[in-house]
Amino acid sequence: MTLDSALRALEITLRTSPPGVWIRHSVWGWPVLESLHFMGMSVLIGTIGLFDLRLLGFARGVPYAALHRLIPLGIGAYTLNLVTGLCFLSGMPDQYLWNPAFRFKVTFMAVAGLNVLFFYTRVFRRLEQLAPDTPPPFGARLAGAVSLAMWIGVMSAGRLLTFFRPPYV
């Protein structure tokens, strides 16, 4: 099975799924979910994005471990955006699956995910012990820079989706 035929099968599955059918037929579904998607984005940047800035050395004096307590809120926001995002994808799968901006967005999300693994296996335990005024070590700066770049990339690619839409199937 080629990639394209797999994508075509996925397109039909998503389009005929209950959330896909619901969002296409609902008048306010799409705008309401979009608003939630933008709220989730803001909360994600306000927690994960600002923690990334701390890893880069910004806001010295804010204890690393204390600020890290906001990460669960960021994971909640990520989950909200995954669910609302899957609703958009199911509503009009043909507008996403062959869209280069969508492929960039998913790639940036995957790199951000690998970076999370790197952060928790190589950086976090040592970082937790550091005093609030200690400059972040190299590994922390690297993880912060990659994460911030990926989330800005995810937002940018998301905004570019409408400019790369393939013709409607």
Next chain:
Amino acid sequence: MDPVFTWIETTSLSIWLRESPSLWAFPFVLILHTVGLAFLVGSNVLVDVRVLGMARGVPLRTLERYGVVMWSGFWLNAVSGVLLLIAYPTKALTNPLFFVKLALIAIGLGMWTKLRARLSALPVPEAPVLPPRLKALAAASLICWAAGITAGRLLAYTYSRLTVDLIG
């Protein structure tokens, strides 16, 4: 107002923003407006949830450090917002919801300033328990930004007049 809209829409900046095939025209301005929103509202979220009792290990006095992120996001969006307005003046300025959005932003910024002032005026600087009025202000700020985002998103669905073609 129509002659004013027409004048704005026929300036070379407005035409370039709308009609240039470059991603550095309208799409890039839209990206700036989105990233700016995330940092503007994100900074508000961080301060508000800290006041509401999350991440208590973050000293209250350090919250003022996030002011520079908040205002950077705000000015980025003020500039990118004016550019979006120059591209499509009729679309936004004939929609009452656009003015609701502006009012919500003004209220949100006012609450940020008030919250900062009340935090620095606390009788006990790092008080473990914060006054209910302060928490109510933080909760109101979160609701205000959520409403502002909703108003902004709905602008794409509620406009009634368009004198130039939409792109994207």
